[in-house]
Amino acid sequence: MLDQITNLAGLLKDPSLLETRAYVNGTWTDGDKGTFDVRNPARGDVIAEVADLSRAQVAQAIDAAYAAQKDWAQWTGKERAKVLRKWFDLMMENQEDLGTILTAEQGKPLAEAKGEIAYGASFIEFFGEEAKRIYGETIPGHQRDKRLMVMKQPIGVAASITPWNFPNAMITRKAGPALAAGCAFVARPAKETPLSAIVLAVLAERAGIPAGVFNVVPSSSSSEIGKEFCENGKVRKLTFTGSTEVGRILLKQAADQVMKCSMELGGNAPFIVFDDADLDAAVEGAIACKFRNNGQTCVCANRLYVQSGVYDAFAEKLAAAVKKLKVGDGLKDGTDLGPLINPEALEKVREHVADAEAKGAKVLLGSEDPGLGGGFCAPLIVTGATQEMKFATEETFGPLAPLFRFDTVDEVIELANDTIFGLASYFYAKDLSRVYKVAEALEYGIVGVNTGIISTELAPFGGVKQSGLGREGSHHGIEDYLEMKYVCLSI
């Protein structure tokens, strides 16, 4: 049996990082609705009771952000950069503790959690630097007495709704550009993983980010808070990461205010192995791409297409590699796959496997239960996958690798593009002409070529079709938090 987490604070070098209250206008605040439980997904034991804010309290946080944003926008980019750098430094100095908190509430192995802290912090570092480079422009006038200028100014109050799968990085990927641009920020984290969001506020306070500029409003109710964000006239920007289904709801709600929205939504990534691929590299990439965070990422390979000539060899190599993956408690050294976030996630994996078998697929590996109970699932490989099976159209969001067979390049491009999603895609090949043609033909916002991991703060991350709107990361990422003002000056 795995150890239950009876004293999370006792696992930390700095127990004061484990905060359970909301952070509103620079004040640690209890919830009008009491508290809600946060559970360790490995065993389901309660690890914290977190402030449960009401919609009225979230409105107060928006008021505070609205007031604070006016002064924050007067800070020079260089001044904002300095305090954001301090925030980054504090995240990295406390990386171990932030990783432990993240693993305790989300389940991913500690090594991955610490990696997420570094990934999340990189957005604060990068956009802190970008704060100094928010340039306007002058344009030659259309008449002799006219001088044309373009100013870039912060949108105002930005509100975020983020998922449980990357409870640190999905917030910093938004708060970094928002604060760098001079916006104020109100973050509503997923109810499964509020602690990672709250500790960001602990460090924001220590870094000297002014009261009201960065607020965290945990709540057990998501829809009520989403409505407040969409209906409150002081909010000018909504930024969301999560399912396409919820993205649609929020876009409809935000339409009444014509609110600017950034949407980082669902995916259904194809992972294509051509017959000229380096199969060992492709297996390594498939393991990283499919099983990172136990398959619970929007950019995980959801469909693996393998060209006929190498199908059996790839399947054999992949099975050998998957067998080495260790399922267990994320806080224990050597764990590769922690628990899934909740019983529903485990049920979805089982539903996709049962559907595939009923339609003729074979479970090559992973039918056995890892024998750990709780939210644990053995990593699975299914062969004989076809487009008629559920995982061809739905995100599995779990450790299931379905192998599809194909013969020609044109065939696999059509299969890969046959989805409403368009976030990440991957393929392994060596022929330069084929690489260029396939990269052009894939209808996705992101294409990984001979790699299974594409995430970096330096690149524009986002999807096409129903995978989202806007881009996060790279110098493009700050544009979503700026308004462009055209000034026509008659002299």
Ligand SMILES: NC(=O)C1=CN([C@@H]2O[C@H](COP(=O)(O)OP(=O)(O)OC[C@H]3O[C@@H](n4cnc5c(N)ncnc54)[C@H](OP(=O)(O)O)[C@@H]3O)[C@@H](O)[C@H]2O)C=CC1
């Ligand atoms: N593209 C991506 O990065 C992600 C995609 N997904 C996909 O979504 C599926 C479900 O995962 P899940 O975490 O439940 O994702 P959801 O989209 O359901 O939730 C994401 C966030 O939105 C909140 N939320 C849910 N409903 C509403 C609403 N009506 N108004 C406002 N906020 C709302 C959730 O709150 P709360 O959790 O507190 O209810 C959470 O904070 C996954 O299986 C996966 O397919 C999930 C996460 C990330």
Ligand SMILES: O=C(O)[C@H](O)CS(=O)(=O)O
């Ligand atoms: O939502 C997600 O799954 C993340 O965006 C994936 S990543 O940015 O950490 O790769």
